[in-house]
Amino acid sequence: MRQLGRRRSGDPRRAFVGVMEGRVLVEGSATGRALVLKEPLSFWGGVDPATGEIVETGHPQRGEVVTGRILILPSGRGSSSSSTVLVEAIRTGTAPAGIVLGEPDDIIVIGALVAAELYSATVPVVVASPAGYAAIRDGEQISLVP
Numbered sequence: 332m333r334q335l336g337r338r339r340s341g342d343p344r345r346a347f348v349g350v351m352e353g354r355v356l357v358e359g360s361a362t363g364r365a366l367v368l369k370e371p372l373s374f375w376g377g378v379d380p381a382t383g384e385i386v387e388t389g390h391p392q393r394g395e396v397v398t399g400r401i402l403i404l405p406s407g408r409g410s411s412s413s414s415t416v417l418v419e420a421i422r423t424g425t426a427p428a429g430i431v432l433g434e435p436d437d438i439i440v441i442g443a444l445v446a447a448e449l450y451s452a453t454v455p456v457v458v459a460s461p462a463g464y465a466a467i468r469d470g471e472q473i474s475l476v477p
Contacts, residue, residue: 353431353463354435355456356440356456357444357447359477362475363428363429363472363473364470364472366397366402366469367403370408372385372404374442375413375415378420380425382396383397383420384396399427399428403464403473407439413442427454429455429456430454431473432458433458455475
């Protein structure tokens with residue numbers, strides 16, 4: 332099991348991705364199977380918040396379900412409205428259990444933070460190092476641990 336989001340002593344904003352370093356954007360704990368996306372994803376028009384299904388036309392993983400998975404994506408894409416769709420998915424229980432990014436995405440972070448504030452529901456968000464990101468395999472069990 333790969334450990335993501337475990338703090339290194341002395342630096343509360345750094346995280347480990349396996350033996351590789353990453354950065355915590357939204358703290359929390361989650362465990363689930365990795366869903367590694369081949370392309371960026373917009374939650375607005377890309378994920379159905381009622382089902383957790385990827386519905387973005389032309390996305391290579393259209394039809395996959397993000398619910399309860401550790402979503403591994405290179406970056407977010409699209410509108411600032413994506414944060415509201417992520418909030419709604421978190422509220423309804425169809426969101427990913429956690430999110431690992433290849434690069435920081437403010438819109439995803441805003442969605443996760445708003446849901447934590449409004450609904451006390453946490454979806455941790457971590458930015459992996461390039462080597463750590465590349466090492467994650469689709470379907471493997473991932474833990475995000477504070």
